[in-house]
Amino acid sequence: MEPTDSVVTCAVNIEWQTATGTTGRKLTYKIATLRLIRNDVREMYVEVSPDKAKPTKLKLKDVTVHKKFMTEGKASIKFNADRCILFLSNAPPGPLVAFLRTLVIKLGGHAGESEAQVQKNLRAHLLSGKPTTFEDVSPVTTAEMIMARKAAGLVKKATMTTPSPPHAKKRKFEELKSDGKLPLPKKLYTPSPLIEEDIKLNGEQNEVLQACLSGKNIFFTGSAGTGKSLLLKKIISTLPPDGTVATASTGVAACLIGGTTLHNFAGIGGGDASLARCIELASRSSSAQIWRKCKRLIIDEISMIDSKFFDKIEAVARNIRRNDKPFGGIQLILCGDFFQLPPVIKREDFGPNGTPPEKRFCFQAEAWEKCIQMVYELKQVHRQTDAQFVKILNHIRIGHITDEIVDRLLATSRQKIEANGILATQLCSHTNDANAINESKLENLSGEKFVFKAEDSDPTMTKQLNNQLQVPGELVLKIGAQVMLLRNINVSAGLVNGARGIVSKFKDGVPIVKFKNNHEYFCKHEKFMVRTAAGALVVRKQIPLKLAWAFSIHKSQGLTLDCVEMSLSKVFEAGQAYVALSRAKSLDSIRVLDFDKKQVWANAEVLRFYKLFRRRIHDMTMIPLGEKNGRGNGKSGTSRDGKLAKLKKSLMEKPLVTIC
Ligand SMILES: Nc1ncnc2c1ncn2[C@@H]1O[C@H](COP(=O)(O)OP(=O)(O)OP(=O)(O)O)[C@@H](O)[C@H]1O
Numbered sequence: 001m002e003p004t005d006s007v008v009t010c011a012v013n014i015e016w017q018t019a020t021g022t023t024g025r026k027l028t029y030k031i032a033t034l035r036l037i038r039n040d041v042r043e044m045y046v047e048v049s050p051d052k053a054k055p056t057k058l059k060l061k062d063v064t065v066h067k068k069f070m071t072e073g074k075a076s077i078k079f080n081a082d083r084c085i086l087f088l089s090n091a092p093p094g095p096l097v098a099f100l101r102t103l104v105i106k107l108g109g110h111a112g113e114s115e116a117q118v119q120k121n122l123r124a125h126l127l128s129g130k131p132t133t134f135e136d137v138s139p140v141t142t143a144e145m146i147m148a149r150k151a152a153g154l155v156k157k158a159t160m161t162t163p164s165p166p167h168a169k170k171r172k173f174e175e176l177k178s179d180g181k182l183p184l185p186k187k188l189y190t191p192s193p194l195i196e197e198d199i200k201l202n203g204e205q206n207e208v209l210q211a212c213l214s215g216k217n218i219f220f221t222g223s224a225g226t227g228k229s230l231l232l233k234k235i236i237s238t239l240p241p242d243g244t245v246a247t248a249s250t251g252v253a254a255c256l257i258g259g260t261t262l263h264n265f266a267g268i269g270g271g272d273a274s275l276a277r278c279i280e281l282a283s284r285s286s287s288a289q290i291w292r293k294c295k296r297l298i299i300d301e302i303s304m305i306d307s308k309f310f311d312k313i314e315a316v317a318r319n320i321r322r323n324d325k326p327f328g329g330i331q332l333i334l335c336g337d338f339f340q341l342p343p344v345i346k347r348e349d350f351g352p353n354g355t356p357p358e359k360r361f362c363f364q365a366e367a368w369e370k371c372i373q374m375v376y377e378l379k380q381v382h383r384q385t386d387a388q389f390v391k392i393l394n395h396i397r398i399g400h401i402t403d404e405i406v407d408r409l410l411a412t413s414r415q416k417i418e419a420n421g422i423l424a425t426q427l428c429s430h431t432n433d434a435n436a437i438n439e440s441k442l443e444n445l446s447g448e449k450f451v452f453k454a455e456d457s458d459p460t461m462t463k464q465l466n467n468q469l470q471v472p473g474e475l476v477l478k479i480g481a482q483v484m485l486l487r488n489i490n491v492s493a494g495l496v497n498g499a500r501g502i503v504s505k506f507k508d509g510v511p512i513v514k515f516k517n518n519h520e521y522f523c524k525h526e527k528f529m530v531r532t533a534a535g536a537l538v539v540r541k542q543i544p545l546k547l548a549w550a551f552s553i554h555k556s557q558g559l560t561l562d563c564v565e566m567s568l569s570k571v572f573e574a575g576q577a578y579v580a581l582s583r584a585k586s587l588d589s590i591r592v593l594d595f596d597k598k599q600v601w602a603n604a605e606v607l608r609f610y611k612l613f614r615r616r617i618h619d620m621t622m623i624p625l626g627e628k629n630g631r632g633n634g635k636s637g638t639s640r641d642g643k644l645a646k647l648k649k650s651l652m653e654k655p656l657v658t659i660c
């Protein structure tokens with residue numbers, strides 16, 4: 001528990017009501033810091049400290065806390081005795097959730113003093129004649145948390161019920177287990193899955209978070225599994241929601257951080273029209289308003305954004321916002337790994353001989369150098385803990401393959417990774433192949449088809465929901481269908497996003513899924529949310545499953561998968577083999593068929609970019625605005641292959657990653 005869990009900074013309105021129920025005095029602060037404090041006699045207060053006004057203290061006694069919208073940065077506290085309401089808005093969701101949790105737990109009385117004790121302390125304090133002093137409330141302890149959960153009825157007290165004989169308890173447990181209805185441990189708060197409270201950032205992730213809070217334009221990178229997306233979620237939940245726009249290059253990646261696609265936000269279609277036309281498109285009132293309101297633009301999986309599109313939106317931003325600063329003064333937080341999937345090239349952008357455009361990557365955009373002020377590289381891999389696998393991935397990332405790597409990966413082609421009848425998921429280089437495999441496997445199962453249609457809060461948004469969400473609009477299942485869970489249901493029981501299982505039966509109109517670890521899950525409809533470009537939430541209610549015999553490597557970018565098989569013979573992009581291989585957690589949970597050195601290569605421009613990038617990080621971390629990137633030193637004489645080999649060697653000498 002952080003000491004800052006009792007502090008939050010946000011917009012504040014305080015309203016007092018008169019005895020007749022009408023609104024009386026009002027205080028409005030665009031920004032104020034709220035702090036939970038105690039006086040000498042251990043009574044608790046909220047102290048509201050605005051920027052340029054005197055602080056107000058409100059005694060926390062007989063209060064009602066409204067926290068339904070806390071994950072959107074809003075809450076209110078009603079002081080019933082004082083007839084006063086404190087409205088909080090535009091609060092960073094992470095700190096607000098922590099603040100309210102501390103308040104509720106400390107107020108629960110389990111951590112505080114009894115009323116009689118408070119009165120006794122008060123008398124003693126008055127008699128002492130000392131002036132009243134205040135101190136911050138202490139952080140919530142684990143014991144206080146358990147007490148509070150017991151009081152909330154989330155943990156049964158042994159004394160409250162007549163204990164059942166052990167065999168009866170066991171029978172009940174077995175019954176529930178076989179029905180897939182095992183009660184799941186609940187939290188006192190179950191905030192949005194986007195606020196990952198359980199995982200603490202490490203030092204390098206914290207450094208990036210602090211840099212983002214400083215308001216600078218940041219690009220951070222790191223190999224697959226270094227926790228870039230997890231860090232982005234943390235950054236998003238620590239920034240004020242007003243003006244913070246979370247986007248990603250693909251729908252799946254956007255969904256993982258609770259955002260929208262960059263294309264959807266930008267409002268210029270694919271960005272293929274002339275700049276003048278793009279500005280015209282983005283000037284439509286709905287789009288222009290979004291651009292003007294944006295203060296911080298976050299983009300995940302930046303490697304798939306092409307340089308032309310990046311330059312277009314930078315110019316559009318300046319134009320619409322009538323601000324000459326790079327990106328019209330919007331703070332940029334960009335994240336991704338350029339060794340992973342590159343931007344998809346449009347047919348018209350290929351050269352006459354089918355050559356890719358010279359400036360394909362975002363870091364080659366004119367605007368890149370103007371915009372990015374600070375760069376970071378995360379080095380600690382969290383997805384994999386096996387040192388040998390991390391080392392192999394590290395080599396594959398930069399297209400450096402040795403015979404030992406080929407042998408080690410080929411050795412996986414014979415290993416049995418299936419357990420409990422659940423087949424490995426096949427990662428395909430082409431989406432059509434993945435769809436065909438899923439359809440034919442389902443067709444081959446005998447038995448009745450069950451169709452689950454999603455309920456979308458806005459039916460006009462169905463296409464966007466289909467594009468952005470992994471969860472299908474129409475889910476067709478049969479007994480025996482292999483599926484993947486799309487939600488964290490119970491982390492300790494292994495029912496996590498990405499876990500795979502088999503539909504064992506249908507009961508009460510919903511499927512029951514048996515997972516690899518033998519746990520059964522009685523499916524419930526879950527809500528999946530997508531943010532529109534304007535920031536509104538659109539909700540899809542659906543069973544949180546998708547068919548998982550196969551899926552495409554492009555759709556797997558950003559995911560962690562538990563048991564995968566791949567044939568890399570048809571890969572067509574630099575980085576595609578690396579993305580596929582790096583989804584797995586270990587060499588024991590992967591089966592690589594037909595591995596060949598030729599399937600792995602890294603883009604030469606990307607290798608150059610990282611070499612320069614690492615030198616910069618080493619030299620200064622901070623890149624002065626407008627400095628030229630100095631690609632190429634103009635010297636010639638060495639062959640292209642020779643230069644590349646040198647680059648790879650130098651990148652390998654200083655390993656890009658370490659393992660935890
Ligand atoms: N500080 C951390 N402590 C423990 N686990 C972490 C930490 N950071 C990330 N993880 C876990 O590591 C795994 C990979 O994280 P994440 O998906 O954010 O990586 P990534 O860098 O975005 O990978 P990719 O490039 O493949 O998208 C996730 O399961 C995540 O929960």
Ligand SMILES: [Mg+2]
Nearest residue numbers: 228229230558
């Ligand atoms: Mg990611």
